[in-house]
Amino acid sequence: MQILVSLVPNPAEVIPLWAAFTDAKKAVPGLEITLIGSKGINACMRRHPAVARHIDIDEDAWLKPFWSPKYWRVRAELQHQLGDALKDESTSWIDPYGSPVSRATIRNRPGRRVGVSRLDRPRLNRDYASVFPIPPELHPVQALRVLFAAELGYSLHDLEPDYGFLPKSDDAPTETDIVVDMRNLPWTEDEKLQFRNRLADAPLSIACLDYANPDLDEATQLLGHWPLIEDARYLLTGINSTAWLAAALGRPGLCLCPTDQASSQGVISTHWARQKIINIDRPPFNEPHIVAESIVQVLNRHRQDP
Template sequence: MRIAIVAPDLPDEVIPSFPALTDAARAKPGLAFSIITGPAAAEWFRRHPAVDEVVVFDLSELTASRWTPAGWRVGRAWKEVLRDHPKLEEAEYAIDPYGLPETLAATKRLRGTSVGVARPSKGKLPTRQPYDSQYPIPEDLHRIQAVRVLLAAVLEYSLYDLNPDYGLSIEAEPVVTDLLFDPAALPFDASGVDLIRRRLEQTGVSIDDVGAQPPAEPDEWQRRLTQSRYVLTGNNLTGWLAAALGIPGVCVCADDEAKTNGVITTRRSKQKLINVDRRPMNQPEIVVESIIQVITHGEAPIELPEESEAVESAADGESSDGRGE
């Protein structure tokens, strides 16, 4: 059996879909996936062993009206894609886990049964979308579990373990840096990022700064992560890849973001990438001191502004007895 998955050209969305592909491949031996996506996401989808075909196409063009010159051009380009990739026409299902206008448009142009997600909102019935088959997925279900549940429902298999397996090969590399630091998705302003860099430099922690030297391609990204003892990142591609590879550290999320969007470490690793999404623990001065104390085994001096120390003490008091003032 072959399944076509339509995905937006967003690398940050790729890794969270991997556990669903791993589940399906194990539950249905012989299952193969064709992925239709843009060039930035394509190179990441190629890393999953269950994906044997990745078709690169600018899906945003498919939203053009079929009654316009732009629509005519994209229609011809789409026919060429189907001609060059005959496996797409063999797909029994065309699944859209994302529900974006461009992914919906591509899903409806494939021959297989189109499948999408219906998300109920505030107790209302889900809005019907023009898929052949639509599955209701709760809005508060984590993004990883939502895709896993969708594929399990379509292909009729059970999920016995909610801890995800991303299907990536985890190969040990010699550790060369204490910390891989990716400031791109941290929910801090420039002063917060500068504070983190300054404190790390003061303590002599060796750093691989992704912001200063971005990896050129996926192999380098994975190699640099596996050569680091810990990672400090936001909720982005770096965070998800670290979780998939079992690299421990801290993923700093926006307030209350972790429940439905925070990273989840692969079940094949005992080391965890921890989400922090509550104040004061997701503030820059607390985040950097926490990671420094872990890396130095508590030997580095602690530097906290007086205001942060007061907030931390208050938070400790509330958590110890469960009562506020």
């Protein structure tokens, strides 16, 4: 059995799908997943062992008017790449996001087209053969897991997600004490400087991630940072792609969330993580001097008792 899955370019939205992929692979023997998304996001998401195939699409071309020659060219190219996949009645095409591009690619295709019900804009539901009403209060990870379980007909027995990656060996060398991603932190520039100055006084090796390359999409830049994130002893980040990848890889750290959003939007670490990502959304615990001191103490303890 195979399923097609539409992606959006933002890895922070898409990485939680790995948990749904793992559930589905365990529940449906022989399941093969085909990704449909931009080149960058496919390169990132295809690292999951359940992904058998991916189809790269030009997102900009799919947003052209339907009478545009470029639109019809990419539509024909996708049809050719899909081949006979949609002729199999057991094949589901799942669109978890309902973006303009994902709806354009799935619209009017044969077979079972599955989306999330839009109660606020019911007209959009017409693009799918079937829609599931996912409660908006569900955490993003659990919402995706519920969607796949509902479509493929299995039950979720474990609320802790498994993103499909094996633990890193404790004996593996680690050169970086802390990896910092300043994006989405709820701090002013002065507060960020205060944090940097405190860490600079500590005997720690620090890596600050940079996603500012205008020539590369975020997913491609995240792939470049993957080794640093995977090998870091500890991380500090906001809710973004770095946080989600760290959670999927079982790395410990702090994720600073907007006020009152830690439980609803904070990242959830993989089930086997010995030390999980801690989501913080309240002062004084999210203030820069408290965060810096906490990190220094954690890493000092690790040095003394590795």
